[in-house]
Amino acid sequence: MNYEKLAELLFANITKTPADYEKEFPKRNLPDGAKVTRLGPSPTGFIHLGNLYGAFVDERLAHQSGGTFFLRIEDTDDKRFVEGAVETIITSLKFFDINFDEGAGMDGDTGSYGPYHQSRRAEIYQCFAKEMIKKGQAYPCFLTEEEIAEIRAKQEANKENPGIYGKWAKSRELTIEQIEENLKSGKPYVIRLKSQGDWACEPDKAKTISVEDAIRGTLTMPENTADVVILKANGIPTYHFAHVIDDHFMRTTHVVRGEEWLPSLPIHVELFNALGFELPIYCHTAQLMKIGEDGNKRKLSKRKDPELSLDYYRNEGYHPAAVREYLLTILNSNFEEWRIANPDAPIDEFEFTAEKMSNSGALFDLNKLNDICKDVLVKIPAGELCEFMKKWAKEFKPEILHLFEGNEAYIEKIFDLGRTGDKPRKDLIYAKQMFEFISYFFDDYFKIEDEYPQNVSQEDAKAVLSAYLETYNHQDDQSEWFGKIREIATNLGYAAKPKDYKKNPDMYKGHVGDVSTVIRIAVMGRSQSPDIWEIQQILGEERTRQRIAKML
RNA sequence: GUCGCCAUGGUCAAGUGGUCAAGACGUAGCCCUCUCACGGCUGAGUCCGGGGUUCGACUCCCCGUGGCGAUACCA
Secondary structure, eight states, rough: OOHHHHHHHHHHTOOOHHHHHHHOOOOOOOTTTTOOOEEOOOOOOOOOOHHHHHHHHHHHHHHTTEEEEEOHHHHOOOOGGTHHHHHHHHHHHHHHHHOOOEETTTTSSSSSSOOOBBBHHHHHHHHHHHHHHTTTEEEEEEOOOOHHHHHHHHHHHHTTOOOOOOGGOOGGGGHHHHHHHHHHHTTOEEEEEEOOOOOTTTTTGGOOOEEEEEEEEEEEEEEOOOOOOOEEESSBBBBHHHHHHHHHTOOSSEEEEGGGGGGGGGHHHHHHHHHHHOOOOEEEEEEEEETTSOOOOOOTTTOOOOOGBHHHHHTTOOOOOHHHHHHHHHOOOTTHHHHOOTTTTOOSSSSSOOGGSOOOOOOOOHHHHHHHHHHTTTSSSSHHHHHHHHHHHHHHHHHGGGGGTTHHHHHHHHHHHTTTSSSSOOOOOOOOHHHHHGGGTTTTTTOOSOOOOSOOOOOHHHHHHHHHHHHHHHHHHHHHHHOOOOOHHHHHTTTTEEEEEEHOOGGSSSEHHHHHHHHHHHHHHHHHHSSSHHHHHHOOHHHHHHHHHOOO
């Protein structure tokens, strides 16, 4: 077979050579140890926590080492393209402070290793397909869908390995005349790798390949034997081929991708070897999982898990810093310890390593996220929280935006309620919940939500409130104020201290806590809240008196 | 079906042949306390099963089992 002639026949329009591309995309000039990573999403317009998880690994690896992190759009499957998806990807990640150094962008590509859309790289892929044909490493395959289905059926019946390989790869035998004929008659064809793997050997004698994975250590797998498609009938490459070409010419040093790619690693290794490219360092991450309806773990799914969409967290108003913090705790098991030892250090000072990553899939844990949120938000100054919430409201709850008008100082005081001192309150979790927390400070949203305690009669409740209103002095300090409550309690037959009541429950109707609950409900509408006195100081005298009077 | 990855409490996990098997979230109780939150203390709760190897296995090997994934001209 004259491969040279075949290559020209198939790719007459390809004039550039591999050497041209090697020259055009030279090795990057980066400091020693700098890592080059990439995110390669397909533009389906949907991005979830799992994507963020992976992107975070890429971002940390690159930026921690003084390297480069770029965005490559893997749009080789035109069926899946969704308008505006690239913008969604970029803005969603940016919200979580994940930024690209080069690659596809909002207004075109930046960087000199592009184009960064695979759909615009057809010429490059074809050049290398041509090269492989020239070297007898690839061939055109004219098998139809039906023929392939037939082959699969036979293989299944004979319990043989599935796929096109060795004896099944009929198009390998085609003479150049036959190929020319097929071409002339317009038969569609794909380009397949002519695998050098030994498909005919005994299963247990199969040759193996060994690859170092930065997360999983040495991986040993059987070599590839399948003649996989590298170029589809439309001239667009499959993922396998695009990955090898792109990551070589974009000079990616670390390929971070989900473990679902593990089974096709042998294909990639054969491809890298065939082309004479150096293998990148692979980092196969475990997938983020979720408990399914059947109680089993399963991979995050786009369709079934809208609450795992990144948008969900923005909607609820989770603070990006908290989400990052959470992600890091599941990404690197030593992060939590580090955080305890360095409670105030910037998160970027933590040294993230691929080696410390878990190789089994973590279950997403909302409890843990919420807990982390509390710790993160308690350290954010009230002014910033106010800004954060305003931004959130603008996007997701515009009807409350007016509350912020000129009320910034008021809201900041609410956020700071009991937040100072050694044991600061940690009430704030995410924006939606924060609004709930502050809502009763606004008359529009104030409503009585809870009921008086069981052991307080309606008469007693009224008596408490009228006595409270009578003796109320907005200028009282906290202990003066509480002294009065104790007095009201005692006068009505309630214990001044809960302990007294505990000791002699028969002697009292209840204790001072019940009395203050009545006041709490009148002023806040709920039985649970931070310190009443502090809240009243924020509400102001007039509003406080009004609310109590209204309950009488 | 075949192939691959994974397997420590409810969850995240430390652990690399000898440990009373860390820690965090959650959970139960107690303390602090006018409620809640915070904080403190205490408790319950784990090495998937079976074979080996070894003086000794959570740790190493094999076989099961389970979960996940791959088996496409999807990524």
